[in-house]
Amino acid sequence: MKKQSIFIASIFLIFSSFSFAFEWGGLLSVGEELYNGQSESLFDFDTNSSELTVDGKLWLKTPFDDSGENYFIAEGTYNFQYSSIADESDNTQYLDIDLFKLALSKETGSGKIDFAFGRFSFSDLSSVVYAQNGDGFLAKLASEQFSISAYGAYTGLLNGRAVTMLSVGDDDSFDEDEDKLYQLSEKFAAVSLSASFPNIVGNHEATAEFFGAFRLEGDSYNRFYGTLALNGPILSSLFYNVSGTLGYKNYSEGDISDLGFLLQGSATYYPEFKNSSAGLSAIYACKRFTGFTSQTAVNAQTELQYNGLLKAGAFGSIKPIEKLLVSASADAVCVYEELANNAENASGDFGFRGLQFEFSANWMPLSDVSFGFSLTQFLDTDKTGGDMSKTTFDIKASISF
Numbered sequence: 001m002k003k004q005s006i007f008i009a010s011i012f013l014i015f016s017s018f019s020f021a022f023e024w025g026g027l028l029s030v031g032e033e034l035y036n037g038q039s040e041s042l043f044d045f046d047t048n049s050s051e052l053t054v055d056g057k058l059w060l061k062t063p064f065d066d067s068g069e070n071y072f073i074a075e076g077t078y079n080f081q082y083s084s085i086a087d088e089s090d091n092t093q094y095l096d097i098d099l100f101k102l103a104l105s106k107e108t109g110s111g112k113i114d115f116a117f118g119r120f121s122f123s124d125l126s127s128v129v130y131a132q133n134g135d136g137f138l139a140k141l142a143s144e145q146f147s148i149s150a151y152g153a154y155t156g157l158l159n160g161r162a163v164t165m166l167s168v169g170d171d172d173s174f175d176e177d178e179d180k181l182y183q184l185s186e187k188f189a190a191v192s193l194s195a196s197f198p199n200i201v202g203n204h205e206a207t208a209e210f211f212g213a214f215r216l217e218g219d220s221y222n223r224f225y226g227t228l229a230l231n232g233p234i235l236s237s238l239f240y241n242v243s244g245t246l247g248y249k250n251y252s253e254g255d256i257s258d259l260g261f262l263l264q265g266s267a268t269y270y271p272e273f274k275n276s277s278a279g280l281s282a283i284y285a286c287k288r289f290t291g292f293t294s295q296t297a298v299n300a301q302t303e304l305q306y307n308g309l310l311k312a313g314a315f316g317s318i319k320p321i322e323k324l325l326v327s328a329s330a331d332a333v334c335v336y337e338e339l340a341n342n343a344e345n346a347s348g349d350f351g352f353r354g355l356q357f358e359f360s361a362n363w364m365p366l367s368d369v370s371f372g373f374s375l376t377q378f379l380d381t382d383k384t385g386g387d388m389s390k391t392t393f394d395i396k397a398s399i400s401f
Contacts, residue, residue: 024060031055031372031396051083059099069105069114079162095181096162098133111143119158122151124192125209125227126245128262128283128306129291132163134190145199151192156216160185164294166305167221187216190292204232213292220252223292240267247289260289262306275319282312287336287350298333298356300378300388308336311356323364331356337384354380354388372396 033051059075075098082091100119105112116138124130134153141148155165160174160183167174174186194209207229215221229243242265250257268279285297287308297311298304313331320326335353360374373395380388 022060022062024058025401026059027055027057027398027400029053029055029396029398031394033392033394035390035392049083049085051081054080057098067105070103072102073099074101075099077162092161092178093181094159094161094183096159111141111147114138114140114142122153122192124211124225125194125207125229126225126243126262126264128264128285128295129211129225129227129245129247130190130192130213130293131295132165132293133158136190145197147196147198149192149194151190153190154187155185155190156187158185159183165292166290166294188292189214189216202232204230206230220250223247223249223290234267237270237272238267239270241265245289247291249290258288258290260286262286262289273318276317278314278316280312280314282310284310298335298378299376299390299392300354300356300380301386301390302388304333304335308350310334313356325362327358327360329356329358333378351382353382354378368400370398372398 031053033053035049035051056078057075059073061071061073064070064072077096077098078093079096080091080093083089097119099121102117104115117136119133119135120138121133122130122138134155135157136151136153138151139149155163161176161178161180163185165174165186165188177183190211190213192209192211194207196205196207198205200206207227209225209227209229211225211227213223225245225247227243227245229241231239231241233239243263245262247260247262248258249260262283262285264281264283266279266281268277270277283297283306285306285308290307291305295306296303297306297309311331311333313329315327315329317325317327333353333356334351336350356376356378358374358376360372362370362372364370374393376392376394378388378390
């Protein structure tokens, strides 16, 4: 609690030292999610559960010059959720500081140096291992020939109710308390070092990254990742992106040392028609691969992480009219049986499990008003050990000021 109070008090100290003009604003969003399981077909939708979410944000930004690259920005959030499952209901709420960042940039003779310090979101090269907030720094040196970056962050001051970091086995070192508006999360140190070469062959870009996460309290649980990525044009309007990640985790309490890998790739076509795009994608995470940030790979009854699965399919998007974006995707999903059902007596076979369909539409009739709609459905064609089918319908309205 003392560390939390010091962190919040520092906000007011920084604000009081500014002699620059600042911008401020807010965003209010209201969303309703309806979902049910055991869908028998693509159009089977008999809702038995719902969740209402109210999300309010306030932000301010202080520019230090006219370039737009040197500034301080902060954002806070209040989140309220009311859920109803069958005849039972519950509500939760929390407060969070989403953003608290000082950004500085300086041109050099042959490139540019960017620096960020504070709390901000960061994603690793794979976008699967780590994608969350952290309190730390990011430094980047970029030129026409190459760019290098270094990132370091601490997670112990984050609100653990707003971010979920993956544990191992039955490790429950973080026990969420829904009565607390702000609950300090697990203490990890995260570091990243990367190097990118934008024109290694023609217009193709190659990037290499090391990422590590180290637990700072309790039983030792450390994770290390190395990622190589390549992207560029195939034709004038057709682009590819491929990457491979090797991950190693070590957990002292359970004497667990696993080496796993993640492979992913996509090809995207951008026709000159209504800002549209279409493509194919695939991602495979072996059974021993585990990331750091929790991310749902398949929206099924048992929400699958990027661990022991293959997901491959097609996607596309289009703006049929101005201010309306429509997107859709369809994927085939293969998983290991015991990971799908959390069953100790499962056979361990890897095979086809089902199909996932997603459709979304986002309309912004005014610059400060937006409406969103999405429909996601996973059809379990196997049902071994239980039906994992799930249908989710979301609608959301937002207004900014």
